[in-house]
Amino acid sequence: MSNLEVLSIAELEAAAMEKMDKMTREYYNSGSDREITLRDNLAAFDRYRLRPRVLKDVSRIDTSTQLWGKKISFPLCIAPAAMAKLAHPSGEVGISRAAANAGVAVGLSSFSTSSMEDVVAQGAGAIDYAIQLYVFQNRKTSEVLVRRAERAGFKAVFLTVDTPYLGRRINEVRNRFKLPPHLQLLNFENPGDVAVYSENETKAHGGDKGKPPAAGAGVDSILPQGNVNDASLNWETDIQWLRSITKLEIWVKGILTAEDTLLAVQHGVDGIIISNHGGRQLDGVTSTLDALPECVAAAAGRIPVHIDGGIRRGTDIFKALALGADCCWVGRIPLWGLAYDGQAGVELALKLLYEEFKLCMSLAGCKSVKEISRDHLIRVKTDGT
Numbered sequence: 159m160s161n162l163e164v165l166s167i168a169e170l171e172a173a174a175m176e177k178m179d180k181m182t183r184e185y186y187n188s189g190s191d192r193e194i195t196l197r198d199n200l201a202a203f204d205r206y207r208l209r210p211r212v213l214k215d216v217s218r219i220d221t222s223t224q225l226w227g228k229k230i231s232f233p234l235c236i237a238p239a240a241m242a243k244l245a246h247p248s249g250e251v252g253i254s255r256a257a258a259n260a261g262v263a264v265g266l267s268s269f270s271t272s273s274m275e276d277v278v279a280q281g282a283g284a285i286d287y288a289i290q291l292y293v294f295q296n297r298k299t300s301e302v303l304v305r306r307a308e309r310a311g312f313k314a315v316f317l318t319v320d321t322p323y324l325g326r327r328i329n330e331v332r333n334r335f336k337l338p339p340h341l342q343l344l345n346f347e348n349p350g351d352v353a354v355y356s357e358n359e360t361k362a363h364g365g366d367k368g369k370p371p372a373a374g375a376g377v378d379s380i381l382p383q384g385n386v387n388d389a390s391l392n393w394e395t396d397i398q399w400l401r402s403i404t405k406l407e408i409w410v411k412g413i414l415t416a417e418d419t420l421l422a423v424q425h426g427v428d429g430i431i432i433s434n435h436g437g438r439q440l441d442g443v444t445s446t447l448d449a450l451p452e453c454v455a456a457a458a459g460r461i462p463v464h465i466d467g468g469i470r471r472g473t474d475i476f477k478a479l480a481l482g483a484d485c486c487w488v489g490r491i492p493l494w495g496l497a498y499d500g501q502a503g504v505e506l507a508l509k510l511l512y513e514e515f516k517l518c519m520s521l522a523g524c525k526s527v528k529e530i531s532r533d534h535l536i537r538v539k540t541d542g543t
């Protein structure tokens with residue numbers, strides 16, 4: 159299938175499926191347990207219809223917005239997703255180049271298969287980057303990662319807070335998900351420091367210092383005793399801890415309630431991302447779009463509120479903004495783009511979303527993103543959720 163034939167993200171997804179091996183396809187696409195949340199993230203967007211305004215002179219449309227003091231071409235950025243080289247050898251570097259060409263920001267996973275320096279070098283100056291952070295039981299490893307990101311020129315830390323333990327993703331167990339031996343997690347110096355393995359796995363690998371971790375149980379695998387992350391992470395001490403080790407903006411990724419939004423404000427975080435990890439953590443939690451309004455109300459304009467999960471069309475971006483989000487992020491779409499056609503596939507994906515969003519703005523009668531409001535939506539009843 160040539161690029162010309164892929165005319166929507168749904169078609170891109172279908173085309174990408176043919177290019178990936180079973181382990182990668184299921185690792186990227188699956189959610190946890192019964193995948194109720196995974197499905198509901200998408201379905202939630204169909205519970206809203208648009209209320210367009212007409213005769214608004216839409217001959218000139220400005221889709222741009224601001225993030226970290228810089229203009230982004232439209233309110234859609236690239237969410238951190240682990241191990242992009244499973245999709246294509248260019249991996250996170252390919253994604254970064256595509257994002258730089260499209261003028262949108264990038265969140266880079268702690269568990270990326272390209273080094274953070276290589277990723278930032280692709281778009282330095284043109285676009286901004288956030289480093290996603292898991293806080294490990296060995297805090298020093300996380301601290302080293304954050305300090306390295308600060309030196310590399312990242313703008314923000316995205317502290318992922320929905321993952322004290324990994325969600326149950328059945329495919330990963332069944333497929334014995336592993337990072338293939340030719341790929342490495344290049345943001346870590348010492349595999350002995352990295353809790354990529356369960357304790358048992360670490361011992362099996364003999365604390366092989368000096369080399370980045372190679373094959374082993376994947377980060378997202380269900381590890382029998384695998385307490386990868388520090389489950390003691392808490393509001394009382396840990397935002398302050400992060401603040402004490404970095405000057406970067408601190409964003410919390412994985413908020414779904416007004417209560418936690420208020421705590422984020424109280425603890426001085428710079429922004430939040432309404433996220434359920436793409437339906438990969440606790441199954442049965444609310445869709446992110448349904449969680450958004452209460453979080454926006456609680457934030458009351460004091461900090462930016464972003465969202466990810468289930469965004470597949472330009473109209474989805476519009477709906478999230480109408481419900482008060484300042485910006486949207488996509489996790490799987492760039493991976494599909496990469497699997498389909500490397501950097502060009504990611505560029506295609508971003509172009510499709512940009513054009514759909516711009517058309518939606520025009521046909522709904524909005525000249526700028528600031529004009530997108532709750533009045534542009536109506537909530538409808540639909541079955542099947």
Ligand code: FNR
Nearest residue numbers: 186237238239240267318435436467468488489490
């Ligand atoms: C993710 N996500 C994720 N989040 C995070 O904070 N750190 C990570 O390493 C990863 N890794 C990861 C791998 C894969 C394969 C996927 C699909 C997702 C979650 C990601 O940042 C984002 O929250 C969701 O992907 C958003 O949902 P959509 O856009 O995929 O529907």
